[in-house]
Amino acid sequence: MAAKKLNIKDKYRLLTRDLDWDFSYEDRKDAFPYEEFEGLKITDWDKWEDPFRLTMDTYWKYQAEKEKKLYAIFDAFSQNDGHLNVSDPRYVNAIKLFLTGVSPLEYQAYQGFAHVGRQCGGVGARVACQMQALDELRHVQTQIHAMSHYNKFFDGLQEFSHQHDRVWYLSVPKSFFLDARSAGPFEFMVAIGFSFEYVLTNLLFVPFMSGAAHNGDMATVTFGFSAQSDEARHMTLGLEVIKFFLEQHEDNLPIVQKWIDKWFWRGTRLLSIVAMMMDYMLPNKVMSWKEAWEVYFEDAGGSLFKDLARYGIRMPKYSEVIEKEKEHVSHQAWWTFYTHGHATGFHTFIPSDEELDWLSEKYPDTFDKYYRPLWEMAKEKEAKGERFYTTGLPQLCQTCQIPMLFTEMDNPNQNSMRDTVYKGERYHFCSDGCCDIFEEEPEKYVQSWLPVHQIFQGNCGGPEMTDILSEYYKINVGADNMDMKGSPDEERWNKWKGTA
Amino acid sequence: MPVYALKPNYKGERMDRVENFGGNLIVYFGWDEHRMFCAAKAFPLPPSTPFAAVMENVLPEAFGQHPEFSQINWDTAEWLLNNEPFKPQMNATLESQGIDHKSLIRFKTPELKGYASAGV
Amino acid sequence: MSKVYIALQDNDESRYIVEAIEEVNEDCTIIHQPAMIRIEREHKLVVVREVVEEKMGRDWDIQEMHLNLITLGGNVDEDDDFFTLEWKQ
Numbered sequence: 001m002a003a004k005k006l007n008i009k010d011k012y013r014l015l016t017r018d019l020d021w022d023f024s025y026e027d028r029k030d031a032f033p034y035e036e037f038e039g040l041k042i043t044d045w046d047k048w049e050d051p052f053r054l055t056m057d058t059y060w061k062y063q064a065e066k067e068k069k070l071y072a073i074f075d076a077f078s079q080n081d082g083h084l085n086v087s088d089p090r091y092v093n094a095i096k097l098f099l100t101g102v103s104p105l106e107y108q109a110y111q112g113f114a115h116v117g118r119q120c121g122g123v124g125a126r127v128a129c130q131m132q133a134l135d136e137l138r139h140v141q142t143q144i145h146a147m148s149h150y151n152k153f154f155d156g157l158q159e160f161s162h163q164h165d166r167v168w169y170l171s172v173p174k175s176f177f178l179d180a181r182s183a184g185p186f187e188f189m190v191a192i193g194f195s196f197e198y199v200l201t202n203l204l205f206v207p208f209m210s211g212a213a214h215n216g217d218m219a220t221v222t223f224g225f226s227a228q229s230d231e232a233r234h235m236t237l238g239l240e241v242i243k244f245f246l247e248q249h250e251d252n253l254p255i256v257q258k259w260i261d262k263w264f265w266r267g268t269r270l271l272s273i274v275a276m277m278m279d280y281m282l283p284n285k286v287m288s289w290k291e292a293w294e295v296y297f298e299d300a301g302g303s304l305f306k307d308l309a310r311y312g313i314r315m316p317k318y319s320e321v322i323e324k325e326k327e328h329v330s331h332q333a334w335w336t337f338y339t340h341g342h343a344t345g346f347h348t349f350i351p352s353d354e355e356l357d358w359l360s361e362k363y364p365d366t367f368d369k370y371y372r373p374l375w376e377m378a379k380e381k382e383a384k385g386e387r388f389y390t391t392g393l394p395q396l397c398q399t400c401q402i403p404m405l406f407t408e409m410d411n412p413n414q415n416s417m418r419d420t421v422y423k424g425e426r427y428h429f430c431s432d433g434c435c436d437i438f439e440e441e442p443e444k445y446v447q448s449w450l451p452v453h454q455i456f457q458g459n460c461g462g463p464e465m466t467d468i469l470s471e472y473y474k475i476n477v478g479a480d481n482m483d484m485k486g487s488p489d490e491e492r493w494n495k496w497k498g499t500a
Numbered sequence: 501m502p503v504y505a506l507k508p509n510y511k512g513e514r515m516d517r518v519e520n521f522g523g524n525l526i527v528y529f530g531w532d533e534h535r536m537f538c539a540a541k542a543f544p545l546p547p548s549t550p551f552a553a554v555m556e557n558v559l560p561e562a563f564g565q566h567p568e569f570s571q572i573n574w575d576t577a578e579w580l581l582n583n584e585p586f587k588p589q590m591n592a593t594l595e596s597q598g599i600d601h602k603s604l605i606r607f608k609t610p611e612l613k614g615y616a617s618a619g620v
Numbered sequence: 621m622s623k624v625y626i627a628l629q630d631n632d633e634s635r636y637i638v639e640a641i642e643e644v645n646e647d648c649t650i651i652h653q654p655a656m657i658r659i660e661r662e663h664k665l666v667v668v669r670e671v672v673e674e675k676m677g678r679d680w681d682i683q684e685m686h687l688n689l690i691t692l693g694g695n696v697d698e699d700d701d702f703f704t705l706e707w708k709q
């Protein structure tokens with residue numbers, strides 16, 4: 001007799017819910033010790049359902065197929081010297097930043113979901129988290145594989161893992177995930193599963209990856225979209241998590257709203273790096289950061305929050321500030337990296353004249369007024385043989401750990417600075433958003449490992465800057481850092497292209 | 501609630517206590533509306549540093565790359581110490597004029613509008 | 621009104637899925653971007669298995685869509701015969 005094919009709903013029930021068991025001789029609270037301390041009330045885990053109704057057998061089948069496709073493209077890419085097809089060697093600097101700053105977050109996401117998957121009391125959520133953990137592990141692995149090809153030909157990719165733990169600007173993404181992972185399981189789900197996956201990873205993986213395609217980088221667009229095919233499931237998990245929490249108990253609303261407020265703010269700060277990658281590091285442009293923000297945050301996020309309004313959820317706090325900042329952050333971030341280009345593990349550069357004009361066109365209200373003059377000054381200095389590298393070390397925000405580079409939206413010429421005193425010690429913040437987060441949990445954020453302060457405490461070697469860069473950060477000084485102009489990367493590229 | 505933790509009375513380790521800086525204070529300096537410098541800058545300084553030494557060594561090191569730096573009229577500069585109006589005493593030490601660990605000192609130069617008068 | 625959206629990798633299989641979406645969902649907007657196709661529609665969008673199978677000329681499991689999916693916006697509901705994206709408000 002031929003086996004009857006189960007329909008999706010029955011299969012999901014059998015392979016998920018029915019695998020669970022009750023606790024007869026152990027206390028359920030000992031099995032799930034993290035479930036209560038955050039204050040969320042869960043009364044019935046059975047109400048949880050994955051709308052994709054994906055079961056483990058189907059999961060393996062499709063993931064295997066995705067990997068097969070992906071590795072076929074990686075092989076073709078390296079066999080055909082795919083790196084020679086990128087639009088411009090400057091592009092590869094975006095890849096360096098991706099490998100050092102983003103790929104290790106995939107690994108942290110894996111660690112986080114593996115932990116949370118164990119700690120959720122409901123089996124549906126546990127299985128979904130387990131799949132997501134495996135996805136994230138796949139993401140970090142495929143990204144390393146894809147970018148290993150570039151490592152054979154370009155500087156700055158060889159120490160990504162070491163650097164993620166040490167380099168000043170990489171403490172920003174690293175600490176973002178450590179913050180989420182050291183929270184309880186439900187805050188983690190709202191932080192990463194909902195806030196990060198639902199709205200923010202779209203901005204990273206969709207327009208940026210489309211940009212990679214537009215710049216001839218088939219390896220990156222392929223891993224990007226392959227990872228993103230899992231992301232649709234992650235986004236859905238995130239949205240289901242939120243709805244589930246809110247449906248479980250009315251007391252959950254203020255807690256969930258507080259987490260949404262916090263993590264949207266943390267996320268927008270983190271994405272300043274992606275903003276500058278889009279606007280400054282992709283030589284062939286697809287869309288500006290501002291346009292991407294409008295599509296994925298304002299339109300998509302707007303619809304999402306309208307939908308969630310039926311539970312009493314409102315737009316994240318400081319959304320009105322976020323809306324104004326889309327005109328500014330990419331420029332402020334790239335200027336910061338450009339002026340600290342002696343201390344970065346990738347090359348920085350002045351945008352070309354065409355790029356400056358593109359920026360003027362995309363940012364008619366802000367670029368010519370505030371940001372073009374920075375580049376005019378930089379060009380003047382460069383022409384005199386005085387490429388501008390700023391001296392000293394910047395003040396950092398205690399919460400997001402970004403240099404205090406953001407400005408007041410009612411006076412974009414002035415840096416935005418906030419502070420608060422806790423137990424007799426003063427702490428500084430880039431914004432009200434970051435200050436609020438600290439004040440909610442100061443005992444957490446007094447522990448921030450701020451790279452600038454760590455240097456001054458003598459914990460990073462030195463005291464000479466070049467020793468810190470080369471010995472502690474393992475930046476290959478003179479090759480990995482400094483301007484694109486005159487770099488070994490540029491020289492090799494010109495030789496390959498016969499333009500030397 | 502100072503933290504949401506699994507166990508009561510959780511205390512975080514304060515990473516930037518003044519004792520960790522080998523006798524120095526961290527002091528931040530920012531030049532208002534001069535965006536050539538992306539952020540205020542941090543310096544480790546002994547609490548006994550006279551403000552005159554800040555004027556002579558620290559500020560030129562921090563901001564001397566700006567073409568307007570040499571034109572600053574320090575008589576009309578407006579100072580803020582931790583958001584309060586402040587008049588630096590040149591011969592007094594940092595400590596004796598209320599500059600403590602992780603203090604932020606900002607100055608405004610009203611007649612200088614930055615490169616291309618654009619706040620740069 | 622809110623728009624739901626779905627983005628698919630621009631490849632041979634997606635082409636049929638997009639055709640099937642176009643046929644079933646009146647007034648949807650199709651946007652081509654480098655390496656991807658984005659489809660938007662007010663309120664609701666449905667992928668119907670039968671219609672995709674017709675376009676492809678072979679059996680097609682609705683969960684195969686995971687292979688080509690890039691991103692989506694809206695509440696998901698999936699069954700053997702359809703995949704729906706919808707904003708409730």
Ligand SMILES: [Fe+2]
Nearest residue numbers: 106136139227
């Ligand atoms: Fe991922």
Ligand SMILES: [Fe+2]
Nearest residue numbers: 136197231234
């Ligand atoms: Fe993910």
Ligand SMILES: [Zn+2]
Nearest residue numbers: 397400430434
């Ligand atoms: Zn901040």
